[in-house]
Amino acid sequence: MDSITDKAEQLRHKISQAEKELQDLRMQLEELESTTRNLNTNQQLGSTSESAHPTDTIPEWKWPLSEEEYSRYGRQLILPTVGINGQLHLKSAAVLIVGAGGLGCPAAAYLAGAGVGTLGVVDGDTVEVSNLHRQIAHSTQRVGMMKVDSLIEYCRGLNPVVSYVAHREHLTPQNSEAIVSEYDLVLDCTDHPTSRYLISDICVLLRKPLVSASALRTDGQLIVLNSPPTAQGSTEGGPCYRCIFPKPPPAESVVSCGEGGILGPVVGVMGVLQALEAIKLIVTGVGKDSNSTPKDPIAPSLLLFSATSTTPFRSIRMRSRRPNCFACSTGSTLTLKELRAGSLDYVQFCGVAKPVDVLKPEERVSAKEYNDILTKQPDKDHLLLDVREKEHFEIASIPGAINVPFSTIQTRSKTSTDDDSLASEYIPKSLSAHAPIYVICRVGNDSQLVTKRLKEIGLDANGERFVGDIEGGMLAWKRHVDQTMPFT
Structure with a gap:
């Protein structure tokens, strides 16, 4: 394929x-x-004027x-x-x-x-x-x-x-x-x-x-x-x-x-x-x-x-x-x-030196790897956070994803000092303590920042739980998994 x-x-x-x-x-x-037409026109005008009125000249445009x-x-x-x-x-x-x-x-x-x-x-x-x-x-x-x-x-x-x-x-x-x-x-x-x-x-x-x-x-x-x-x-x-x-x-x-x-x-x-x-x-x-x-x-x-x-x-x-x-x-x-x-x-x-690169390779999975989890381990307990804005999410999303817009996370992170309260807004209570958390965004930049933030507030349980992002985001998902999915 x-x-x-x-x-x-x-x-x-x-x-x-x-x-x-x-x-x-x-x-x-x-x-x-166009050049040829202009030359031909000029030649025709010149020959016509010479033959019809040999002594007349075209009036000067003033x-x-x-x-x-x-x-x-x-x-x-x-x-x-x-x-x-x-x-x-x-x-x-x-x-x-x-x-x-x-x-x-x-x-x-x-x-x-x-x-x-x-x-x-x-x-x-x-x-x-x-x-x-x-x-x-x-x-x-x-x-x-x-x-x-x-x-x-x-x-x-x-x-x-x-x-x-x-x-x-x-x-x-x-x-x-x-x-x-x-x-x-x-x-x-x-x-x-x-x-x-x-x-x-x-x-x-x-x-x-x-x-x-x-x-x-x-x-x-x-x-x-x-x-x-x-x-x-x-x-x-x-x-x-x-x-x-x-x-x-x-x-x-x-x-x-x-x-x-x-x-x-x-x-x-x-x-x-x-x-x-x-x-x-x-x-x-x-x-x-x-x-x-x-x-x-x-x-x-x-x-x-x-x-x-x-x-x-x-x-x-x-x-x-x-x-x-x-x-x-x-x-x-x-x-x-x-x-x-x-x-x-x-x-x-302007502070825009290069694309976001804050996660290690082991903290990221490819779109194909995550698709294998969905298709080969359909009963595996895990969470997929889609951090695109609501309008993007409503156009198309991966089945089972929960939408938590990046802008909401940014605002919540700046105004909250209670990490437990912050985590409770992202993680369903039904999720088991060690179930992995995957984060996806549009092209793989915002998802890295959110993953880093989730780890900072302790959701990786000191390394016992996998918290990582899907590399390349929804663009990679469209290219490598589902070519029919709309991408905006």
């Missing part, structure tokens, strides 16, 4: 690679055909935008807040989107539709099926394709006039200067603190305004940073990300979309708002052809969005630059040289 599963995985991988190569070839063919651009952008050109000058600012601006996911897709689409001159996209990931409910620029047909290429293909379908630049890699301290320096404005559409601090730092050093947003579950937040983008130490500049959040959140409190979930329209709202803020900045002066910044910059504020609240939007006014900010203050030691050298370890700073 394992060999069949492995062979199927290999075939799926080969199919994905073949589809990506085919898509790349299609894009190259499309570009060549307007700042092309005829197609007037048609394409007409509905926003007539807005007093945009007008012809605003559209020219958009056309001359280069915008970088870091992250081609739930935020980046709607942000890129509306910026492309608005007619920015150059749109760059940075991302090193590929499209997965689980992305599609919220990352609306991707499609089922492009699963396995680089997200950058998928998003650019979508945007090119909306507006082929825009120049698109693909950066098929993640932003790092080493490549950030070379990439960001080519743009006038940056949108942070990532989903992790390490990326947010790096993007903010490079924007401070290169004096680029930054539009940052985030979304989780049914909530989102948005803030415009480093605007106006003055030099380090200037009191006139807007705050950076470190001014607002000088310390990263505790590593254990950082919840990903995979763990906490996300409602598609919520992240869509935040991405659209990012595009809106970017357009507002550009039409008021940010761009290659403008050396000025707005005369009266708007005071920085943090916009909070809650899809379940009766008042979904709230705005909190923020302070200007912190006088002791690590990145943008007078005493800052942050430099491009330091960044390039890798002196700043953003992973270590």
